[in-house]
Amino acid sequence: MTRQDTLENIVRISGTDAKKCMKCGKCDGRCPAYNDMDVKPHQFVNYVAEGKLEKLLASHAIWNCLSCMACVERCPRGVAPQGVIEAVRDTVIRMQGNNGIKAEEIPPIVDEMIPQQLLVSAYRKYNK
Amino acid sequence: MQKIGVFICWCGSNIAATVDVVRVAEEIKREPGVVYSADYQYMCSENGQQLIKNAIKEYGLTGIVIGSCSPRMHEATFRKAAESVGLNPYMVEVANLREQVSWIHKDKEEATEKALILVRTAIAKVRLNAPLKEGESPVVKRALVIGGGIAGIQAALDIAEAGYPVDIVEKNATIGGRMAQLDKTFPTLDCSACILTPKMVDCAQNEKIDILSYSEIEEVKGYVGNFSVKIRKKARYVDETKCTGCKICMTKCPSKKGLDEFNMNLKTRTAIHIPFAQAIPNVAVIDPEQCLKLKTGKCGICQKFCGAGAIDYTMKDSFIERQYGAIVVATGFKPIDLTAFNEYGYADNKDVVTSLELERLMNAAGPTNGVLLRPSDMTHPKVITFIQCVGSRDVSGCGKPYCSKICCMYTAKHAMLIREKYPDTEVHVFYIDVRTPGKNYDEFYRRAVEQYNVDYIKGMVGKVYNENGKLMVQGSDLLNNEQIVIPSDLVVLATAIEPEPSVRKIATLLTASIDTNNFLNESHPKLRPVESPTAGVYLAGVCQGPKDIPETVSQASACAAKVIGLLAKDKLKTNPCVASSNEMMCNGCSQCANVCAYGAITYVDKEFRLGGGKTEIRRVASVNPAVCQGCGACTVTCPSGAMDLSGFSSKQIMSEVEAICKK
Amino acid sequence: MQEVNNFTPNIVAFCCNWCSYAGADLAGSSRLSYPANVKIIRVPCSCRVNPMFVLKAFQQGADGVILCGCHPGDCHYVTGNYYTRRRMSLLFSFLNYMGIEKERTRVEWVSAAEGAKFSEVMNDFVAKVTALGENKRLQDLRVKEE
């Protein structure tokens, strides 16, 4: 995959049009994991808009994001910063190769009380 | 059979250099119906026009075609010339031989051929032209202003000044509108009431102005110059002609728990009340939802104490019907509902207030008598945080996609006033962008920053939560790339504004078009910004788009100028190129009315003769030529072809098509 | 080897009085040329153009029909071109469904300031229709008689 393909892929997965961002910073204002992030939520959007793929891939913040969706929920422009983070995370994981949890390993470790969304995001995060 | 004259203009060398004008004039002579054809250097000149006039007279021409520059240029000139010698001006067609031929083609043969086709096309059309006469309709010399805020007041005053009677219909008990609620105004910081109330008084005293307060528009019929409007005067339960405004009733009324709308519900009021001290008319009104007498039948104290005998509990809504020549819509705005923005804790914390509420909190006539105290515990707030763009520029569906335009300036004003009056107060402002175009506006904002040390933070607030009595404002600081939490005593939300909701109904009554945000549409965004597409309806203030007081006042005066211009005419000339329905073919299906942007089409039940002495009543469309603007949308919607447009009839256009296709 | 196309199509252009006709005038006063086989019919608004006119043009042997109007939202008559847009969308799609080449029909929004655009659009349209050749499918054969 070329650099351009990777970028386009991130845009596609994120489902977000970065050009819609009006740089208000509301995503940052709401983010509970903000202080741990080296790249801030609004920067993810900005990097996509500016095509700074390397900065995206190198970010550590993709592992800090809680996928709480607060930034998505509150964005006045219908932009999804978390969507971008998720997309970058996916891309990084895919680049690492096939080392995820196997389907049959899942049932014993699932706590039925855990919200589905958290589960999915945890898998994505910790299955490397 | 038409006798057609053709006049080919050289336009100096503009046309003649590329088009063989002599050949065109010569060949066109052979066209059926053409009895005269000539070419001349400048048809639009005095001599050229004389040539046309002479030919019309000499040959008894019934229609003329001018091959010249664009009709947008000289059509009117040639029409006038024709009219001056008795030929109907609508029997003139122009073939555009300059802009569409000589200026864009180089090859003379090709250009001449095209010129011939264009002239033949114009002949084909003019053969089917019919003389048209501009209609006339009388003008009722009275104006209606809907809404008694600063826009309505200004428009009414200006119209009255020119000598025309004006009615202001205001749905509240007093005129004054939003501006009456404000404390100070930017960028001069003069007191709002000080500049508004004299104008309100002027209105009351001007004998040309009739203020119909506590009234609403019920029905509108008619069209430009001739509106007939039914107005509902809501039951006030106080006789306006008798009440002296002494306010004794207010001191005696036992029902004191009503929310005071004028003070943004930050205070209570009695059931019988005068909205505020300088209200116009200075007459009490009873809130029927609150009044014990009206609700339970027991009480009647105010009536007992009213020396003027003005109280009448049996009062009913009444209706008046008046005729107007023009209508100004000035219905104003309201702040949006904030329930969708619970992240700012507006519903849960008394100390999170909107900017309009802050105006009241700072106003000398407000609930705190002008001392800035926070609503929860009536203490003086030490840290105040402003949040900008609450609900503005929001496409997520919670707010409004547009910029509310006034918030940047009033927030700077608030910040400055607070720092001025209470220098020990810390003021923070979260902003996305600061927009201050306007005379002395940016200077004003810079003063807040430079002189008053207001802390402007580029970033947005994510949430506001209450922690031990402090409002914790968590937001981003984009310039420092950090997340900050400001423990505040008072949070002020620069709430987006939206058109007053009642404008929807008014727009429907007036058949004035409205956009997706409920702002009324103007006729042209640049060139006709104060006119509604519906003729005779004008727009002032925020009902047309967000704007501040100076802009509102200018627009109101502009409206007044337009209204005066209209009322000054005794008769209105109407464009004769309007739609009309052939009743013998009309199905009455209503499709045409659905696409008419002007509400020019109505339906009438008409009796038609059938064969054998029988008659039949059918529903048919009827176009009001005074209202129709002649776009033709209806003509295409009509499947039977009953609807046609004078001057651009289907047959005319099709004959043009045929002429072009002949090559 | 490229075939030389000597065919000159006949194009009918409907222009609204307020924007596109003025745009055409501006193209003229700016000396921005476009082929002579484009002939303009002035209508008050693009919404005056009845699909019957379009079909009539094709029936009479026009090779392409183009409608020009104010940009959506700028209509002199407020909403006229919104209706045009729907009508022509459906008509064009339908003609395509009947097997008529879709390049023969077009709608363009040209403002009074867009003389250059008017000229570009016409040049492009004429080029596309020229490439298609004569309108055989919608023409009434009687029209040409010999």
Added chain:
Amino acid sequence: MIKINKNDINAFFAAVAEKMPLYLPVKKAGETNYGMYAEGAEVDLTTLKTVKSAKDFFFPQSETMMKFRKEGKNIDIIDVREDKEPFVIFGVRACDYKAFSVLDNVFLQEPVDTFYKARRDAAIICTLACGRPEESCFCKVFGIDAADPQGDVTCFLTENGLMLRANTEKGEALLSLYNNSEKADEKEVKAAQDKTREIIKKLPFSNLDLSRFTEENLKELFAAEEWKELSEACLGCGTCTFVCPTCQCFDIREFKTRQGVIRYRCWDSCMYSDFTQMAAANPRTTQLQRFRQRFMHKLIYYPSQYGGTYSCVGCGRCVNKCPQHLNIVKVIKKLGGKND
């Protein structure tokens, strides 16, 4: 009488088509109508009724009568009439063949319609006997023998092949174009005819009573109450008239061309609200009047003008094609029934 084997029928058509245009029932887009014989055409001799009748050959749905050419202020009139080359119509059923004579009465009487006559003279007509008449057929009522139609050549289609009998010189000449035929077995033809006649006897409409449709009864029938009920559902479309082999009304219209005007005539239908449109209007203002006109014309006005020949041949096309199932049979039954 000659016989052409089943497998050779196409060869026969090809031989004829080589010499002159040959028209015969052809299936196109699912429907059988007369069409020109050509390589690959789907010839359909089994379908009993083409949708449109054979009258089109002499009286086409629209035909140019003259042209006007405009040149400046001059107008030239161009005569478009020309000599018609001979052509063959194959597969005309007895009813349609009879219909030609109904049309002849109208078009060939003085003044002769030269457009019609030119075509009529040029045509060589090969009729085809019906093998299996249908429920909607009632030609017998008008004295037509579906098993033995006339024409220049009469054809019979049997299981073994096509039998052809020349009735005229033109017919002889036509058959001589093909020389790969054998002699036909007359018995076989006779058997087929008997079978057909047997079927006809049993058809539901074969015994309609026309005796009341006479000139004497004109006024009474015209005033009959039943028309209201009969015409009630009529849509005023022209289906019945356009599929009818005997309807002969036309309108004259003009069409603008690049050079001038074409004047043409085209079928009209008395069912249309603008039929016989005059300065004021159609004199028949209601659909009842228009409906009545059509059937009164077929059953009374025409016969009284042309020696008792009805202007209906019982082909049954209107019975099949009327969208709302109105037809002449219902009229005959309803109004003729008064005789009893």
Added chain:
Amino acid sequence: MSELEKRIIEKAATLLAGGEIKRVVGWKKGEFIHDPSPATFETEESLKDFIYNDFCGANLSKYLIDIFKREGKTAVFLKPCDSYSFNQLVKEHRIKRENVYVVGIECHGKLANYKVEEKGITGITSEAHEGENVVFDTLYGKVTASREEVLLDRCLTCKGKKHVVADETVIINDYEDKVSDRFAMVRELEAMTAEERFAFWQGQLSKCIRCNACRNVCPACSCLKCVFDNPQSGIAAKANDDTFEEQLFHVIRAFHVSGRCTDCGECSRVCPQHIPLHLLNRKFIKDIDSLYGEYQAGEEAEGKTPLTSYTESDTEPNNVFTVTEGK
């Protein structure tokens, strides 16, 4: 006589006996059971000729345009799909709703006479639906045909068994709505090349004899004076000369009814040449659905049609093909 037919005739009798209803619009027996005609019945006695069977395909809505004007109230029997046409006519003010009493009646698909004939089924004396088949009693014995083969095209893609307007209904069996894709053929055409499509329509429309049956039966084509009959319209034409049909008549007709056509399928039912005219209207319906949102004409008796409304973000005409070509 089927149970349903009996109940309907009883209903008609009750309505006429009630006094308020002056006439009932239904179907009248012809010479056979397969040739019923629309008719009005004013007396209980006249109901002896009333018929309701699977050959009663005619949509009675359009007759109401004239009949509703007669004195007194009129009752009409409407099949589910007819009720859409009725509603659309009410919407266009062509019928006064209050003058008509609507009885919604059961329908389980109507038969196409020509399809039955093509299968060689003649001498029919009675017919009945049996599952996926139709069984005919004929003079020559019992014949069974699959519904697919003998139903009208429109019934193969039934819109549903719901009446959008009815003062009461006569329904015995609740048939399940058969879900089928009514745009399948439109899609098939869309998938062809322009040349193929042109050839298809050329083949079909060249059969047209301009009898106007499609127009005159169409509830949406209810103009007092059709543009094609009006010499003033500039496109009047009577004959099917040359290629006129596909150029003007059928295109204009389809355009004029677009957004108003309820897809009742009468045009295709009545065409003497069996041209699939409904495919023209369905193209408009499909495009409207995909461009401007699902819309069923006649569903509501009020409101604007897709062509008399707009949104600011509608598709541009030049881009429309990507959406409507179904690719």
